[in-house]
Amino acid sequence: MEDIATGLLLRIRSSFQKRMEESKEIQALYQKIQSGGATYADAEDYAYQIGQALSQAFGENLGSAVLPDGRMYYNIADRILRPLLEEDHSIVSKAAQMVQQALNQQAGIGITAQTAAVNLDRIQGIVDKVSNAEVFDDVAWVLDEPVKNFSMNVVDETIRKNVNFQGRSGLRPKVIRKAERKCCSWCSNLAGEYEYPDVPEDVYRRHENCRCNVEYDPGSGRRQNVHTKKWTTDGQRDMIEERKQIGLANTDIFRPKNFHSTIGAYVNLNPSELLEGAKAGKRHSHAGVYRDAVTKSKKQLQKSIVSRTAQVERHADKIRNPENYVPDWREKSIAYRGGLIRKWEKDMRRNAEQAEIELAVFEEMYGL
Ligand SMILES: [Zn+2]
Incomplete structure (x- = not known):
């Protein structure tokens, strides 16, 4: 089983990397982020694209046919899904931090951009869900949309972390959530502008298939200790x-x-x-x-x-x-x-x- 896991991990990782390298969207977004001209909308777009590349790499290499007994035993799920989801997190997290750093600089805020911690609970949830099923193909969908959602959530979490950090240091940053036109009533209700500390936690949450836009705003930049x-x-x-x-x-x-x-x-x-x-x-x-x-x-x-x-x-x-x-x-x-x-x-x-x-x-x- 160890050998199967190692072989699959290598194949999925190289497919993931190839997809990222060959995607014009990902490369263009990365250049925009690196140049300092990107917003959180770009970071979310980037996160979605990275999550999609990973989910496609999973889809391309995984199936009941290549797994022992047609299922993904916990040991394999743990050794394949965990490191790759952590890689997704690290790639997206770095990009989101760069976006925040540029926004801080533009607003004249001399605070280092904070990074999101890897969400181990969510990774565990995905590993459990996939390994609990007797037939992998029945739960293959868990490695599609939920992976994109996991990826986008890294950006939401980065905003949350920076808003709270800056708020605690005396700034009054804002979060602006814009509902995607065809999203749900929950998202429509949540749309709006919120100033620290009156930011509901839900603002940083994203249900499956939600492509709503969450933006950071430095606020007046005035400090109130x-x-x-x-x-x-x-x-x-x-x-x-x-x-x-x-x-x-x-x-x-x-x-x-x-x-x-x-x-x-x-x-x-x-x-x-x-x-x-x-x-x-x-x-x-x-x-x-x-x-x-x-x-x-x-x-x-x-x-x-x-x-x-x-x-x-x-x-x-x-x-x-x-x-x-x-x-x-x-x-x-x-x-x-x-x-x-x-x-x-x-x-x-x-x-x-x-x-x-x-x-x-x-x-x-x-x-x-
Ligand atoms: Zn939504």
Whole structure:
């Protein structure tokens, strides 16, 4: 059986390769993709053609007549179908990534295009379905349309992966699904434009014989940091406005309550716990802030609280609008941006904690 599998694999693979090399459509599409001028419609077309070449190579070489007992035993299915479907995936996946990379560059997005992971469940499903049948010819159809569908799905999955990746890094990409004229009502209902994160998973699904078009759109290209989402609600905006009106620096109308709510809008803290910890010297920096705070005059303490709260707000604004603080923010690597955001978050938290300790001291000494 090993020999049969090896021989069939070699014959199918060489037929698959020959079909790809000789197809004018595949060559033309590949050149377009390589030149950077292709869209996802081209990638889908390419995926379909590659899947078709593979399904034809299967059809040409497989049949009950060439298989032991007329069926494709699991061992053979596993050794033939799995590697060839993985090859299909790798060819299509590389092309789809090239398309995405070109689209990123055109949109000025300095993010590397992501590739789809090979869908092992689907490969397993095909292997199982084919090997479960007693007569191969009864299930030969599984190596036709489902293989083309598998191939096209690699492109859909590439879009999904890139949209989610870019969305998580703060972009708001869109997915546009256009229904093929004669497709089904499910597809007609699904047609439309979706902006991350409101993209239903179905948008990336494709039933058999579905030739609908799924496209990626970079959106406005404006970055809205995911970390700051909670700080851009209207209520919190109002609080910032309120703070501006109160004038934090005006110590004549110094009200601890206003500082608690300003800090609380950005960082979740337990002030009494912080004060206890600072008194007990649990954290070195907190103990130092506490020691200094109790020796400060009322005016000095107010000034310090104002300055630390301003630092909290400044860091929150940095996290919200990093492009206002770092030139070419969008061109920086994900790792760099992530590292800087985390540093700002740490600085923001430290200032918030120190301000709360001073506020607690202030309240103990001068009342609320
Ligand atoms: Zn469809």
